[in-house]
Amino acid sequence: MAIELTYLEEFALITLNRPEALNALSMDLIAHLGDCFDEVAKSKARALIIVGHGKAFCAGADIKELQDRELMAQKRGGELGQAVFAKLDTLPIASVAVINGYAFGGGMELALACTFRLATPNAKMGTPEIKLGLIPGYGGTQRLPRIVGEARALEMVMTGKTVDAQEAFRIGLVNRIVEGDPVVSGINFAREFSGYSLPVLGFARDAVKRASQTPLHEGLKIETDLGTLAFQTKDAAEGMSAFAGKRKATFIDR
Ligand code: CAA
Numbered sequence: 001m002a003i004e005l006t007y008l009e010e011f012a013l014i015t016l017n018r019p020e021a022l023n024a025l026s027m028d029l030i031a032h033l034g035d036c037f038d039e040v041a042k043s044k045a046r047a048l049i050i051v052g053h054g055k056a057f058c059a060g061a062d063i064k065e066l067q068d069r070e071l072m073a074q075k076r077g078g079e080l081g082q083a084v085f086a087k088l089d090t091l092p093i094a095s096v097a098v099i100n101g102y103a104f105g106g107g108m109e110l111a112l113a114c115t116f117r118l119a120t121p122n123a124k125m126g127t128p129e130i131k132l133g134l135i136p137g138y139g140g141t142q143r144l145p146r147i148v149g150e151a152r153a154l155e156m157v158m159t160g161k162t163v164d165a166q167e168a169f170r171i172g173l174v175n176r177i178v179e180g181d182p183v184v185s186g187i188n189f190a191r192e193f194s195g196y197s198l199p200v201l202g203f204a205r206d207a208v209k210r211a212s213q214t215p216l217h218e219g220l221k222i223e224t225d226l227g228t229l230a231f232q233t234k235d236a237a238e239g240m241s242a243f244a245g246k247r248k249a250t251f252i253d254r
Contacts, residue, residue, distance in 0.1 A: 002029050005036045010194060011187055012045035012093075019054030025106045026062040027077055033110075034084040041091055046194040048088075048095040049186035050114060052107075057097065057123070060105025063132065081106060081138035085113040089143075092202055096190055098182040099123040099174065104162075109138040112147060115205060118189055119165040119174040120182060126162035146212040148173050197235035197251040203227070 002018040014036055016023035025033075040048050052058050061081070069077070088095055088110070097103075097111035099119045108125050111117050119125070127136045127144065135141060136157060145153035148171045155161065168174045178185035193201060203226040210222045230236055235251045242249035 002026075003032045003036060005039060007043070007045060008183070008187065010044070010046040011190055012040045012043055012048045013183060013186075014040075014048065014050045015053050016051070016058050017053040019052075019056070021062065022056035022059035022102060023052045023054065023107065024059050024062040025081075025110070026065050027080065029062075030081055030084050034080075034087055037084065037087040037091060040093070041087075045093060046198065047093050047190035048091060048114075049098060049183060049190060050095060050110070051098045051100055051182045051186065054101070056102040056107070057099045058104075058107025058110055059102050060107045060128075061137070066134075078137040081109075085109060085139050088113045089139075093198065094190070094193065094201060094205060096186045098178065098186040099125060099165075099168075100182040104128050105136065105140075106138045109136060109140040109143070112143040113139060116189065117168075117174040118176050118178045118182075118185055119168055120185075121165050121177055121179065123165040123168065123174075123177075124162050125168050125173060126160060127157050128160040128162070130158060130160040195251070197233060197239075198253040199233060200230045200235055200251075203230045 002016070004015040004017050006013050018024065018029065066074070094115040096116045096118060097114040099111055099117060101120070101122060101124070103111050103123065103125045105128060108127055127140050129136050141157060144156065152171050156163070163171070163173065165174065165177045169177050176189065178189070207223050207226045211219050214222065234254045238251060239249045
């Protein structure tokens, strides 16, 4: 299978497994990814980890499949890629891309749609579409500037330049550089938040994500609304009571 969805303890793990093509995303693979995200959304997993098998996280859209494609088929392909990555972006649980090698084009866009990105020391990231006479098509022109700022995004998209793990960390493209097994690194990172209340984690993520999509006064209103929702959860009552009682909180995701 070119995509494997497995569960490890309380985590879902998606492994891109098409190493002979550096995990390039064919249309079939993208559709399958969408099915996997639907399944993860319905599962009991507390976070999703995504890794690539072999020397790449993912080398992008399948260029051989793109060649000679009719214009309208290309438009539909872009819309499908965007829709599938939007599913990932809005999963009820957080996602962690562990970029273990190349993440180019659509592969980088897959990582950009995750809540968090980690990079192994050998990681290389970029949007090289310009070298193919193309531009990023699975959300890269929109998510990249929201993460690294317009100037850096323009430079990456218009020069096609690749950044290594250190540079990616310096510009805020990845949260951390991790050594060792990528799956273990992803799980260890996810454990730092996965014990907290899932609905409250969702409110926190949504509030922060809205910051780059709304004027400040609307963002502050969203913060108040989501904060008020969080306050009404049993988990908020438990968290505050545990603090007062000098004990560890036990959250129940309600
Ligand atoms: N699509 C299809 N096949 C790909 C591929 C891709 N994106 N990337 C790599 N492959 C294939 C190669 O054709 C090669 O297959 P063969 O052995 O059959 O020739 C195999 O994977 C191994 O690749 P290389 O021999 O090229 O490996 P390398 O280590 O020498 O180079 C690389 C690695 C620098 C990542 C290079 O493969 C490369 O530049 N790949 C293309 C990256 C790219 O341009 N990505 C953007 C795609 S467009 C896009 O993603 C649009 C969008 O926004 C959705």
